Amino acid sequence: MIIASLEKMKCSILNQHAEPWNTEETSGSLGSYQTDSEISSYTRVKTQSASSASSDSGYEGKDVEDTNLLMKCCHLACLIFRLSFDLGCNSAEVTAQKLYREFRKHWLQTETNVQLSRCLNKTKAKYANKEKIPKELESSGNLAEEIKVKATLRGTADWAPPRFQIIFSIHPSLKRDAVVAAQNFTCAGCGTPIELKYIRRLRYCDYLGKYFCDCCHSYAQTSIPARILMKWDFRKYYVCNFSKHLLLSIWQNPIFNVSCINKTLYTKAKELNRVREIQEQLLHIKKLLKTCRFAESVLKEFEQVSSHLTTELHLFSMDDLVKIKRGLLMPLLRDILKSSISHVENCELCQAKGFICEFCQSSDVLFPFQIATCKRCTVCKACFHNQCFKSGECPKCLRIAARRMFSEAPSVAM
Ligand SMILES: [Zn+2]
Ligand SMILES: [Zn+2]
Ligand SMILES: [Zn+2]
Ligand SMILES: [Zn+2]
Known part of the structure; x- marks a missing residue:
């Protein structure tokens, strides 16, 4: 009563x-x-x-x-x-x-x-x-x-x-009674004891995987990080007030490393993989542009997107992933890359920092950002044509080794 x-x-x-x-x-x-x-x-x-x-x-x-x-x-x-x-x-x-x-x-x-x-x-x-x-x-x-x-x-x-925690896994769908029993028949948000006959009226929070009273849960809906990261599922689920505010407060933060959490997401989400390919090129070209004193205006274009997207691979915020899903991020990144490439092609300073393929000695100037056509030696970082490069035969590495042997030779003879 x-x-x-x-x-x-x-x-x-x-x-x-x-x-x-x-x-x-x-x-x-x-x-x-x-x-x-x-x-x-x-x-x-x-x-x-x-x-x-x-x-x-x-x-x-x-x-x-x-x-x-x-x-x-x-x-x-x-x-x-x-x-x-x-x-x-x-x-x-x-x-x-x-x-x-x-x-x-x-x-x-x-x-x-x-x-x-x-x-x-x-x-x-x-x-x-x-x-x-x-x-x-x-x-x-x-x-x-x-x-x-x-x-x-x-x-x-x-x-x-409830703790302020980032949850990366999807909760298994358990029976309501079992979950409420595990909560000791209390609201997970405020601890109000729940009578058995009111268990039906509790509300489920998909983020915390627990049940809440109507004071702590107002049927707010949001995408769940774990569902995006594991299944590329952007549908909205009911969350309690605590989770709603927690997710809102971290939504813009780049705290999700896809390669650590779920590498297979790149094969599941083609649009994400395409973004990663462009990011890889942007990472290299940004490093080059930063050394060029004529690149100020093109570097300004990088400010259209969050800086972590062009300085670090695999790292995303929830907001980034939603934008990728909606196709909003891809065109921006592509435009920045286009402007950057056109700068490098027309800038004498940047051209001087390119590589000549030492295998074929052709006059093409190669850059690390040309990931489709250019192969980079992992040891000396020099660039070569993809089809020319032979692993273990990098001319620059061989030259460096020969020079070292020559300089060490007299000390061995002594
Ligand atoms: Zn409550
Ligand atoms: Zn330049
Ligand atoms: Zn070559
Ligand atoms: Zn090398």
Whole structure:
């Protein structure tokens, strides 16, 4: 009965917040939750309960009080969790500690007014582990003691707040009941205990592979990094609020090395492989252009794309991969390469830095960026025609070896 009314009240709170949350959804910016309005509405709830606490007569019995407190308890959990996220603080320990502080503050205020039921005491213990936490936590006097307490404070025995982690693997599709049981029948986001009959109403987060209550999951949809990296699957999946903000905050960061995570992606995604081929040429030509004092304007063109795309192979952000899939990155890279090649072909300084194939001695000027026609000796880095190059017979390497032998010969004779 308590949980049922708790659900109802949570619903009404959600409705109160409907407006600010909607604006947050549309703006889509990180950390734009309406913190002020949440706090003020929380105070409103508190005042209501305080006034009802003073009247002992009539229908406002113990059950109503318990429900109020339980409801606040759940609401607080969500509120503090969001607050900590808004402040850019993702440490689980800090979140848990804030949670504890808020609960403690709240109960110290209400304990004098309200007779707490056994049920509530149990919940309180579960959430705050009050008995186990020494009073020194609140005082900043003994720092070492506080750090020790902080180190052991991660959620409750049944629940720990989600970690800020990058997940590279796709979660196996397990039965809902099994996953919720593994979560100790709590919401993975806020730790609210879930009754068996409400398990159906929990919402799945495809990024974390866990179930969340409706406070922690607003049916946001996004592509999942693991699905892109493993299956080149850009479809959108439901994620909890925590994952939504996590993914939003890392979306532009080049932290995914395709050759480390899943090399076969290049064979699976032809467009990605074509981008890599162009990148390889851009990498070489950019190095050459940086040594040319006439290349300033063409180097400016490289600024159209993120610098990691033309300085490092295999490294992508989620945003890069989405752009590649949509065909937006390829034309840009191709244009930059075209301008760069035309500079090198018409620039005397750059031409002077090219190679002559020492196998055939033809007059072609070769450059490392010509990956289709030119082969580079891995030892001396000289360039040759692909068809001319014979491994182990590099003329430059042989020349260097001969020179070394000649210079070492007198010392051997001595
Ligand atoms: Zn929750
Ligand atoms: Zn040049
Ligand atoms: Zn040649
Ligand atoms: Zn060589």
